[in-house]
Amino acid sequence: MASQGIGETGLTDSGPSSHSHHNHNMPYAVYRGINPASTSFINQESSGFDFGELEEAFVLQGFKISNDEAKASLYAAAAATGKPAATLEMFPSWPMRFQQTPREKSKSREESTDSGSLSSRVQPHLEPESPISRKASSDHQQNQLHITHKSQEQQQQLQNMASNNPRTGGLQTELAASKSNSEKKKGAASTSERVLDPKTLRRLAQNREAAKKSRIRKKAYVQQLETSRMRLSQLEQELQRASSQGIFLGGGTTAGSNISSGAAIFDMEYSRWLDDDQRHMSELRTALQAHLSDGDLRLIVDGYIAHYDEIFCLKGVAAKSDVFHLITGMWTTPAERCFLWMGGFRPSELIKMLIGQLDPLTEQQVVGIYSLQQSSQQAEDALSQGLEQLQQSLIDTIATASLHDGMHHMALALGKLSNLEGFVRQADNLRQQTLHQLHRILTVRQAARCFLVIGEYYGRLRALSSLWLSRPRETLIVDDNSCQTITGLQMTQINVTCQAKSSEGANRTMPHVK
Amino acid sequence: MQYEIESWNGYLQKEIERMTSKNAVVIFSKNTCCMCHAIKRLMCGMGVDPTVYECDDHNLTWQHTLFSLLGNSSSSSLLVVFSGGKLVGSIDSIMVAHINDILVPLLKEAGALWL
Numbered sequence: 168m169a170s171q172g173i174g175e176t177g178l179t180d181s182g183p184s185s186h187s188h189h190n191h192n193m194p195y196a197v198y199r200g201i202n203p204a205s206t207s208f209i210n211q212e213s214s215g216f217d218f219g220e221l222e223e224a225f226v227l228q229g230f231k232i233s234n235d236e237a238k239a240s241l242y243a244a245a246a247a248t249g250k251p252a253a254t255l256e257m258f259p260s261w262p263m264r265f266q267q268t269p270r271e272k273s274k275s276r277e278e279s280t281d282s283g284s285l286s287s288r289v290q291p292h293l294e295p296e297s298p299i300s301r302k303a304s305s306d307h308q309q310n311q312l313h314i315t316h317k318s319q320e321q322q323q324q325l326q327n328m329a330s331n332n333p334r335t336g337g338l339q340t341e342l343a344a345s346k347s348n349s350e351k352k353k354g355a356a357s358t359s360e361r362v363l364d365p366k367t368l369r370r371l372a373q374n375r376e377a378a379k380k381s382r383i384r385k386k387a388y389v390q391q392l393e394t395s396r397m398r399l400s401q402l403e404q405e406l407q408r409a410s411s412q413g414i415f416l417g418g419g420t421t422a423g424s425n426i427s428s429g430a431a432i433f434d435m436e437y438s439r440w441l442d443d444d445q446r447h448m449s450e451l452r453t454a455l456q457a458h459l460s461d462g463d464l465r466l467i468v469d470g471y472i473a474h475y476d477e478i479f480c481l482k483g484v485a486a487k488s489d490v491f492h493l494i495t496g497m498w499t500t501p502a503e504r505c506f507l508w509m510g511g512f513r514p515s516e517l518i519k520m521l522i523g524q525l526d527p528l529t530e531q532q533v534v535g536i537y538s539l540q541q542s543s544q545q546a547e548d549a550l551s552q553g554l555e556q557l558q559q560s561l562i563d564t565i566a567t568a569s570l571h572d573g574m575h576h577m578a579l580a581l582g583k584l585s586n587l588e589g590f591v592r593q594a595d596n597l598r599q600q601t602l603h604q605l606h607r608i609l610t611v612r613q614a615a616r617c618f619l620v621i622g623e624y625y626g627r628l629r630a631l632s633s634l635w636l637s638r639p640r641e642t643l644i645v646d647d648n649s650c651q652t653i654t655g656l657q658m659t660q661i662n663v664t665c666q667a668k669s670s671e672g673a674n675r676t677m678p679h680v681k
Numbered sequence: 682m683q684y685e686i687e688s689w690n691g692y693l694q695k696e697i698e699r700m701t702s703k704n705a706v707v708i709f710s711k712n713t714c715c716m717c718h719a720i721k722r723l724m725c726g727m728g729v730d731p732t733v734y735e736c737d738d739h740n741l742t743w744q745h746t747l748f749s750l751l752g753n754s755s756s757s758s759l760l761v762v763f764s765g766g767k768l769v770g771s772i773d774s775i776m777v778a779h780i781n782d783i784l785v786p787l788l789k790e791a792g793a794l795w796l
Binding site: 535538550553557582590 | 714715717719727758772776777780781782
């Protein structure tokens with residue numbers, strides 16, 4: 168196979184099944200060869216490749232390899248495998264397949280000039296598309312067959328783009344035009360010079376969605392790699408420090424980020440959702456200030472509700488793969504995590520927060536909202552008690568596990584644990600219903616303000632978390648002769664430094680350090 | 682075998698009808714289900730006294746019939762609620778109904794609540 172056979176995790180629909188397709192040759196896995204497995208992956212996605220999306224991905228720069236080292240090793244790795252061309256020709260080669268070769272020259276020229284920055288930026292996005300590009304030389308035929316039956320319209324789209332604009336120009340305008348979600352559709356529209364029928368449009372949209380999802384998964388995986396790498400270097404540093412100074416440093420590192428692929432994917436999608444949230448909120452803000460008509464405002468509010476529905480849907484998917492990630496709140500910021508209830512916010516508390524901010528309300532609305540608060544409170548209590556019951560039952564099962572039938576009890580316990588997903592789902596269901604009911608009770612304008620308030624509230628809560636995490640911590644180090652106030656975040660380092668600075672009279676349990 | 686199941690189904694349907702018509706609120710659940718506990722707490726909190734029938738793990742025909750009542754429900758926990766002899770649904774429906782202020786009128790209609 169001409170492919171480099173690099174695998175990536177979390178890039179198929181079902182995380183676990185993807186692992187068997189992997190072939191980690193390089194530390195920074197980027198590409199995946201087309202093998203039957205990945206072909207089936209593509210089939211699973213039931214979409215072709217949205218080249219419009221791909222090109223937009225070039226400049227989106229939503230994802231960057233965070234350090235140059237990574238880029239360097241990517242090139243080194245690429246070169247080492249003797250296929251630098253695959254990286255560089257990614258873009259020129261792939262449209263080529265649908266067009267005649269004459270284009271190749273101009274494309275490769277263009278590509279080579281900015282291949283450096285582009286490739287590295289683009290690689291993470293390329294999972295659905297890269298198999299095609301990598302197969303530039305060899306499985307051309309296979310790809311063609313593979314692609315053509317799937318994405319005739321992309322081919323046309325691409326041809327349109329390529330033929331109507333000079334490549335650079337086309338790329339740039341495409342990319343500039345498709346910076347945000349709402350503009351993506353515009354981008355697609357501007358590329359196709361001819362009118363596409365609704366089915367094609369729908370397919371394009373589906374392709375875009377699939378490409379988006381794949382990008383997210385790719386981001387998630389690379390993010391995981393990045394985190395692991397950082398953690399590794401942190402550990403190495405600490406180890407070095409410890410060995411050179413003979414000090415035992417334990418537990419100082421950030422908690423191991425051994426998150427499952429399902430959790431990583433969800434984290435990525437959640438951060439994308441947060442960005443969307445910002446956008447929705449600014450839309451709401453401008454809409455309210457501009458005093459739009461109720462009809463227009465209704466559209467925006469409905470859009471925001473759909474946005475919330477989306478996160479609940481995502482959480483539902485995540486609950487199936489990693490319920491603990493949700494329920495322990497590892498996807499939220501620390502301040503949110505502290506007040507977490509069953510993997511999210513507590514609807515009754517949200518309403519309590521809102522009641523003061525929604526004036527003026529009619530009496531009927533007030534009654535409705537108070538009744539909503541009460542209902543959600545009752546439902547929350549019921550679910551909490553159900554969860555307690557589950558916990559009790561689990562405790563009983565594990566406690567009575569003896570030597571003889573331990574396995575049986577553990578199996579029972581496993582079964583009980585699987586009920587957690589149901590609870591998180593019901594809690595999310597409750598949250599979703601509460602928001603919908605709020606929407607029903609309030610007028611359009613009130614609802615717009617209400618959602619703005621909610622969004623801003625959680626934004627502030629998240630900001631609070633960051634502020635808390637980055638606050639300067641003052642420590643009072645007392646030794647025999649002096650009190651020193653040291654400011655800093657690395658407690659261990661501070662301790663070491665202080666020991667070094669302390670006078671000779673200090674009691675030293677640790678060896679003297681320079 | 683198919684015929685047997687169908688006839689059982691028919692019999693069970695009648696049984697279910699009989700059982701649900703006797704009491705205002707009837708809940709069918711599996712005895713290991715914790716969600717059932719949650720629903721029971723909810724009902725009791727509202728002042729309703731539901732009649733709960735729990736079927737154990739071995740009673741597959743009952744489970745099969747109850748699941749079929751819920752349609753293509755994806756939830757793993759088996760919980761079916763009847764109010765006033767009519768099917769309300771699984772826990773999803775109960776929660777939705779409760780939040781949307783539909784549950785209380787429904788229960789009142791069934792005679793489970795008086796206030």
